[in-house]
Amino acid sequence: MTIENRWGDKVEKDGGLLGPDGQPLVSSPKPPEETAGAAAEPQLDFFNYIASLGFQTMIFLGEMPNPITNQVEKNLKQAKFLIDTLIILRDKTKGNLSKEEDDLLNGSIYELQLRYVDLSK
Numbered sequence: 021m022t023i024e025n026r027w028g029d030k031v032e033k034d035g036g037l038l039g040p041d042g043q044p045l046v047s048s049p050k051p052p053e054e055t056a057g058a059a060a061e062p063q064l065d066f067f068n069y070i071a072s073l074g075f076q077t078m079i080f081l082g083e084m085p086n087p088i089t090n091q092v093e094k095n096l097k098q099a100k101f102l103i104d105t106l107i108i109l110r111d112k113t114k115g116n117l118s119k120e121e122d123d124l125l126n127g128s129i130y131e132l133q134l135r136y137v138d139l140s141k
Contacts, residue, residue, distance in 0.1 A: 066121050070106070074128045077102040081135050096140055103132050 062068060078084045080099035085092050106129050117125065 066117070067124060070109075070121075070124055070128055073102055073106055074132060077106075077132050078135075081132070081139055083135065094139070096136065099132075099136055103129065103136060106132070 075084070077099050079086055079093070080095045080102065082092050082094035106125065110125050110129060113121075113125075
């Protein structure tokens with residue numbers, strides 16, 4: 021899917037979040053031995069947790085269809101709650117995250133706040 025970032029640049033997006041620079045946020049690749057069992061069960065880590073909250077927020081912003089109903093639904097109150105949850109996580113984990121984790125969290129908050137403001141106008 022092609023979307024336009026806030027500077028008007030066209031950016032290819034595969035369903036992930038965009039960082040402050042308008043580029044897709046990606047975590048560093050894992051060695052093959054760590055990804056061998058990944059298809060069977062999702063790995064519980066900080067990246068997946070933040071991505072999960074981000075995708076939930078995008079559903080509530082109406083950016084993606086609800087996976088249960090397959091309908092696009094907007095619930096700005098719930099979207100704001102999840103964005104605020106990410107901000108609390110950022111505040112409570114300050115100084116305890118790797119650079120990649122910090123970049124993912126800050127980029128997710130930034131992008132979701134921009135989308136929320138645009139939709140709440």
